[in-house]
Amino acid sequence: MDSPATLLGADDPAPFTVHRAHGDSPFVLIADHAGQRIPARLGDLGLSQAELDRHIGWDIGIAGLAERLSEKLDAFAILQTYSRLVIDCNRPLEAPGSIVAVSDGTAIPGNESLDDDARTARALEIFAPYHARITQELDRRSEESPAxxxxxxxxxxxxxxxFVRPWHTGVLYHRDARLAHALRDALRAEAGMVVGDNEPYAVSDTSDFAVPVHGEQRGLLHVELEIRQDLIDDAAGQEEWAERLARILPALLPDLTHG
Known part of the structure; x- marks a missing residue:
């Protein structure tokens, strides 16, 4: 069988970027929807730039937040480069949401009627190397202390x-709520903060990849944190949230890791 056609060309960026590769913090930060690039061979997926700039194209503000938080914690961070519309790196490959033909009412012409080779190329060249790098990092750090x-x-x-979502932030989890509940309670102690518990989404094996695979299967402390985009869509908001999380997260670990 012929191999799938190559997707990424010489002028396309790598599928991820790493910050603080040798950071001393036990925290490993991942951002599955940080970027909004599209491989040159896919053009613009049939969308205007205005559509790609919407929440359907990426997690607005999360790249800046992740970079700032990585610096403040001295923590390893990995940011996915390509738009979630090319392939969603937080969806199992067999999930309907892996490569969507419609997102929040917007048709994605470049994702219609894809053959198996086209889908496989996106999985092999974007999804796989991103998650392989996370696996490599967690493998290395799991041999050390602290976990x-x-x-x-x-x-x-x-x-x-x-629906107008009332939450400023939400903590997501599935089977293991240790870190999620501790973080939820700490965030709720912040003045005026409305914090969702498994809101605005809930994690499952069929709809999510990172928490079930990288967190639960390894038995690691983990959480998926959602922040409302209007709170981090500029540098000031990203800095405010990075400072908040850099203050809160390390303080949670002693009670969760004792014994």
Whole structure:
């Protein structure tokens, strides 16, 4: 069988960037939807730049937040480069949401009627190397002490399907709520903060990849954190949230790792 056609060309960026590769913090920060690039061979997927700039194209503000938080914690961070519309790196490859033909009511012409080779090329050249690098980092750090702590960073649109979301942030988890509940309670102690518990989404094996695979299967402390996009869509908001999380997260670990 012929191998799938190459997707990424010489002028396309790598599928991820790493910050603080040798950071001393136990926290490992991942941002599955940080970028909005599209491989040159895919053009613009049939979308305007305005559509690609919407929440359907990426997690608005999360790249800047992740970079700032990485610096403040001295923590390893990995940011995915390509738009979630090319392939969603927080969806199992067999999930319907892996490569979507419609997102929040917007048709994605470049994703319609894809053959198996086209899908495989996106999985092999974007999804696979990104998650392989996370696996490599967690493998390395799991042989050391302290054990790594996984924080998956995401952002959510303030209004979805006509519903005005009331939360400033939400903590997501599935089977293991240790870090999520500790972080939830710490964030709720912040003045005026509205914090969702498995809101605006809930994690599952069929809809999510990072928490079930990198967190639960390894038995690591982990959390998926969602922050409302209007709170981090500029540098000031990203700095405010990075300072908040850099203050809160390390303080949670002693009670969660004792014994």
């Amino acid at each position: 790594p702590v996984l924080v998956s960073l995401h952002s959510f649109t303030p209004v979805f399907a006509g």
